[in-house]
Amino acid sequence: MITKRALGLGAISAVAASFALPFRVERSAEADERRESGERKSFANRRYITPVGSGNRSGTDWQNAATLVDINEMIRLAGPGGTVNLLAGDEPFRITDPIAISRGGVSHAPVKVMGIDSAGAPAKARVVGTRTSPYPTTREDFAAMDRGSDVFRLKAGADHLHFSFLEFQNIGNGAFLVQANIAALTLEDIIATNATRFFERDSNKMCTVTDLKVRRVSVDGFSKSAFRLDQNTSNVVMEDVFGDSMRQDFDNFAEGVDLSGNVHDVVFRRCVMRNSQQTRGPDDFWNGDGFTSELGTHSILFEDCIASGNTDAGFDLKSNNVTLLRCKSYGNAANFKLWGKEKVVMQECVSENPIQYGGNQSPTHITAPWGAKVIVKNCRFTDRNRDATVYHTDANDTVKPPVGSTITVTGSGVNSSGKLSFVDLNSKVFIDGVEQPLDGR
Template identity: 30%
Template sequence: MITQGGPGSIIHIRADENDFYDLTGRTLRIERGGTEQAPVTIRGVRSDGSVGYAHLHSDRTPWTLPTSPETVTDTSQWNPGGDLFLVASGAQHIVFEHLDLRRAGNAIKLSDRMHGLTIRNCRGYNVRRFLEMNSNIDVSDVVVSHVTVIGFSKHCFRCRGTGGNWLFEAVSANSGRQDGDNFAVGIGINEMAHGIVIRDSEFANCHDSQNRYWNGDGVSSEEENSNILIEHVVCHGHTDGGLDLKSSRTTVRNCEFYDNKINVRAWGDIALINNITRSAHLRGGVGYAAHIGVYANKEVTANLRIDGIKMLEKNPDVSLFSLGGENATISVVRYEIDKAPGTALIRKDRASGATMIANPPLL
């Protein structure tokens, strides 16, 4: 259909009340696309022409979001599910909209380099990953906007390879505590991906109890990533970091973090501006709960600058700052702290050669 329609074509998938498309054993493979001026659009629409969400599903083990946000589901023995869409070599400038993608291993998978991907006004439910991509490919000029995903057990969105210019906007990703698949994360950024904006979004309840140290983050980045902006984002309920950032030239502003083991974990060149952290929560695994942690390893050392932060903590067993790693540094200006009596301001962790400067002094 894309070949017949050419650039600028619009493909409708009927989305009337009883239209459910079972793609078990079949993946919709896309090998053609549009141009920057005339993208190809694949959208759900009702037969009367009004907006509707086309429901496509594969064969992932059925699941329903539990009533309690603390209920954990073990997915280790599940059927992970097949892929729904595979965007393959030759496809450029594709728009997905008004799709309801369910019970998939990968709702949308990118297998080769491409430019100009837009996913907007879509929903996902019970997927291993909503957006996956192969390693070390150039995928650039990507917009993920107004997308809600409930239930995932790996990266909800994976951003990696060598490409840049990615925007995540108005995204809501709730893992639903699907455990047993080794490392759930709302947005996982790695390899050489750069030039990424995440704004006006929420990431919740990533749960990973597979190892002694429990992972599970809202947003994570690695040392090769750079030029990342995170703003107006809320991260809560994760068994590790609200944010876990090893990237360089990374700015986090006007965000809120709560109910995570460590609300913000910083390993790279990070600036926190006008953020709120509150009520850190250790659910399990080794370690302890804290609001802000700075660390170092062989590849990267934290240089964290905080300009404006509000910290609220009622549990005296929680530390506000965790200092770890030789040569890591943290500077703090413009802060407001409201803590329970006995709450530790600073806890030194592991190789505790970190340097902390606060103005005015914290102690």
């Protein structure tokens, strides 16, 4: 009896299974269709570019690769969330004229432009221009040099783009030249050598960048700047960015980072700028800075950043609401030159060995010019230079009465062979509550 019941149940189960089977097959077919659709979509969202192109140049695969001049169309075809791959191989992408980009992604779905090798692994694709290399060492050779071309011109519509794994060599005024208001630009894992500038804006056009992220970018050899940001550019984060001008002279003049206009809400973390050089006569002022910001910029944080070897200032900042946290500046004519009048704070920073490269600027650790108000907390200053001044004020005597500056210092250590302070007209220096004597002029 038990056996018959068991057999009966088994028969019922078998019948049920026979009815369920078509449903299972149908559901499996739907899953396969969804998977294949996803694969087709993924395939459609990838485009491929090589230095000379191949096949029908549609960019659908390596066998039909497009060329770099087609990159704007490849970005359009890849679409939001898509990727445009540039081949990183022995042959570089050679450029003599700029390339316009007016396509992009959408919020949360950028288009990625990245270098990969033939196996699909991330690798830096090389873009090589015509700028004279090595850089001239005389004014005569500089006047005759090939300045090279900028590379990517970012125009209206070039929003939500992510560039990575690229290498630029011998380029002119910008690997990236912003020629419109754009949003959500990311640059990562990029190196550049021998450039007028790496990142530039067109001063004759709207060029605000909203939401700019730069990470692990290195620029070796520039005669103007690594980065220049302008107008209302905001929400900027730069992390692990390195710039070395390598003393490319004669271009009047190099600045590692140049912020102007109303640039605001900017964060620099672990960034390094060094060796900006301007050579002039012995009685002239020599420019050449690491990090600079002009009047009108505000709300800027420098965290764990380093500036060195510049013939003017390591940090030359005219911003209000600027904080330098754990920054180091050494071997510049003026290690810190801070002009702001509101919320200008140095905290846990280090200044070492300011030196005079030439011209009429004496070496200083901190200079507070023209009405600046600077707060210095828990910083350290060291040198072996008898000509150095640690806390230096510079009154604006172009107005009457001259407008002096104030430096307020707490908890900071000094080990200097030079002068502790220079207190100019109508200026003050307080060290742990003690006012330093007036020097005048």
